[in-house]
Amino acid sequence: MRIVCLLSGSGTNLGALIEAQQRRQLGNAKLVGVFSNVLDAHGLQRARDANIATEALSHRAFSTREDFDRAVIQRVSPWQPDLIVLAGFMRIMSPVFVAHYHGRLINIHPSLLPKYRGLDTHRRALEAGDTEAGATVHWVTEELDGGDIIDQIRVPIEPNDTVDRLRERVLQAEHVLYPRVIRALSLSEKAS
Ligand code: GAR
Numbered sequence: 757m758r759i760v761c762l763l764s765g766s767g768t769n770l771g772a773l774i775e776a777q778q779r780r781q782l783g784n785a786k787l788v789g790v791f792s793n794v795l796d797a798h799g800l801q802r803a804r805d806a807n808i809a810t811e812a813l814s815h816r817a818f819s820t821r822e823d824f825d826r827a828v829i830q831r832v833s834p835w836q837p838d839l840i841v842l843a844g845f846m847r848i849m850s851p852v853f854v855a856h857y858h859g860r861l862i863n864i865h866p867s868l869l870p871k872y873r874g875l876d877t878h879r880r881a882l883e884a885g886d887t888e889a890g891a892t893v894h895w896v897t898e899e900l901d902g903g904d905i906i907d908q909i910r911v912p913i914e915p916n917d918t919v920d921r922l923r924e925r926v927l928q929a930e931h932v933l934y935p936r937v938i939r940a941l942s943l944s945e946k947a948s
Pocket of ligand 1: 891
């Protein structure tokens with residue numbers, strides 16, 4: 757199963773996928789390309805260090821979301837992805853992109869969906885007085901963070917947590933969750 761990862765920033769989730777692949781813990785999945793809309797995203801360097809092909813294209817050069825998404829499809833399609841993995845890709849995809857990759861597009865989101873779609877999930881969980889937080893991997897549909905849930909991981913919220921401490925705890929859990937999901941999908945009928 758050919759995996760293409762889209763990211764905008766640090767790419768620690770990509771790093772976890774690379775490590776899992778190196779330890780042969782990613783089932784039949786193989787990372788074949790990494791795309792970023794941020795030209796100097798650290799995640800691109802992680803990919804290059806692991807000898808994974810990269811492409812980068814800034815959305816700022818495009819006047820509409822659809823035009824940018826069509827350009828992303830052009831960059832990504834030569835890699836012939838079976839599964840597109842959004843890992844900190846901080847763009848809302850247009851219906852053009854979502855329809856093109858329907859059933860082949862997944863995202864990781866730092867909350868226990870359906871709670872806290874969108875941004876600022878950790879602050880919102882703390883302000884609500886929640887006792888647990890976590891992360892969700894879900895299929896991407898046109899509805900923001902609204903597609904079917906594939907898997908989740910939970911972490912406790914400690915009494916004196918800060919946003920930064922909670923973010924870090926959730927991120928560490930994401931690094932367990934995403935490889936687990938991709939391995940499972942690669943071994944299942946649906947995405948292989
Ligand atoms: C992760 O926490 C991911 O869940 C979140 O961005 C972070 C990326 O970290 N994604 C979203 O908020 C998507 N709306 P990383 O670049 O270190 O993998």
